[in-house]
Amino acid sequence: QKEVEQNSGPLSVPEGAIASLNCTYSDRGSQSFFWYRQYSGKSPELIMFIYSNGDKEDGRFTAQLNKASQYVSLLIRDSQPSDSATYLCAVKIRSNTGKLIFGQGTTLQVKP
Amino acid sequence: KAGVTQTPRYLIKTRGQQVTLSCSPISGHRSVSWYQQTPGQGLQFLFEYFSETQRNKGNFPGRFSGRQFSNSRSEMNVSTLELGDSALYLCASSLIAGGNNEQFFGPGTRLTVL
Numbered sequence: 001q002k003e004v005e006q007n008s009g010p011l012s013v014p015e016g017a018i019a020s021l022n023c024t025y026s027d028r029g030s031q032s033f034f035w036y037r038q039y040s041g042k043s044p045e046l047i048m049f050i051y052s053n054g055d056k057e058d059g060r061f062t063a064q065l066n067k068a069s070q071y072v073s074l075l076i077r078d079s080q081p082s083d084s085a086t087y088l089c090a091v092k093i094r095s096n097t098g099k100l101i102f103g104q105g106t107t108l109q110v111k112p
Numbered sequence: 113k114a115g116v117t118q119t120p121r122y123l124i125k126t127r128g129q130q131v132t133l134s135c136s137p138i139s140g141h142r143s144v145s146w147y148q149q150t151p152g153q154g155l156q157f158l159f160e161y162f163s164e165t166q167r168n169k170g171n172f173p174g175r176f177s178g179r180q181f182s183n184s185r186s187e188m189n190v191s192t193l194e195l196g197d198s199a200l201y202l203c204a205s206s207l208i209a210g211g212n213n214e215q216f217f218g219p220g221t222r223l224t225v226l
Contacts, residue, residue, distance in 0.1 A: 032212045043217045045156070051212045054136055088155065096210040098145045099168045102155035 001026050004091050006103035014111050019076040021106050023089030026070070033065060033072045034090040034100065037083075044088055047074070079110045116205045116218030118173065124224045130191040134219045137184050137205030139180040145215065146178060149200040160203075160211035161186050190223075198225045 005024050010029065013019045023033075032051035036044035050056045050063040072091075075112040076083055086107050090100040117136045125131050137144050145168075146158040157170040161180035178188040188195055200222050204215040 033120075043200075043220045046214055046216055049214055056217070062160065074206070090155075092212075095212075096207055097168050098143050098160045098162070098204070098209045098213070098215060099157050099170075100145070100147075100155075100204075101157070102147075104154045 003027060003093075004103040006087075006089050006106045008104055009107040010109050011106055012109045012111060014050055014078050015079060015081060016031045017079050017110075019079045019083065019108055019110070021074040021076070021087050021089075021108065023072045023074075023103055024070055025072070025091045025101075027091070027093045028067075028070060030067075030070075030091045030093050031095045033063070034092070035061075035063060035072075035074045035086040036090060038086045038088055038105070040085075047087075054066045061073075076108075079108075081110050081112050084108055084110045116203060116216055118201075118203055118221050119216040120221060121219060122222045122224075124226065125193050126226050127193055127195060129193050130189065131193060131223060132187055132189045132201075133201055133223075135186045135188075135203035135205075135218060137186070137203075138216060141205040141207050141216075143206045143209040143213075144180060144184065145204045145206070146186070146188050147202045147204065148172075149202060150198075153177075155202070160209060167209055184220050193225045195225050198223060202222065 034049040086105040089103040145160040160168040171189045
């Protein structure tokens with residue numbers, strides 16, 4: 001079992017819809033969780049991070065964390081074609097380190 | 113505030129050569145982590161430095177090494193390059209190593225080994 005799992009997609013949504021990206025992790029002691037967006041040929045860009053159970057909202061983005069289910073998700077409201085990218089979920093397993101474990105990423109396509 | 117900078121942005125080397133990549137973190141950030149990204153393996157952790165000390169190391173051979181200077185700038189070195197070392201090498205900067213801190217990536221160095 002991989003430490004961090006994401007559906008590779010592609011996930012296709014129409015412009016204006018809500019895109020839902022999911023990520024599961026295997027280490028129950030994982031501390032904090034990151035969502036990065038990566039455009040083709042570019043480096044990952046941090047969208048949000050979350051470390052407490054529940055929801056965290058920032059503009060059109062909402063991260064949801066459920067530690068009991070070992071599940072973290074990212075919702076993108078009012079999806080735009082410019083949101084088309086690969087979304088990487090990353091998990092920090094231990095609090096005393098900066099090491100992140102990444103999923104393989106989900107490709108999102110937002111169709112005009 | 114300037115972001116993370118990495119130099120060079122592109123490198124072409126041949127097998128057996130060695131290479132040194134540089135990373136300057138965001139001003140005030142003291143922790144630098146290095147990652148390798150390939151299409152097959154995705155993003156994999158190489159090592160992490162904080163206050164000039166290596167705090168963590170990923171599952172890479174000893175040909176991969178790094179260091180951090182007193183100004184928090186970091187370098188990584190790959191000796192005896194192999195074709196499989198072709199990848200995007202990314203460095204990430206954060207305020208400190210532990211806790212719930214954001215990590216910001218630099219633009220990366222694209223290494224091609226021929």
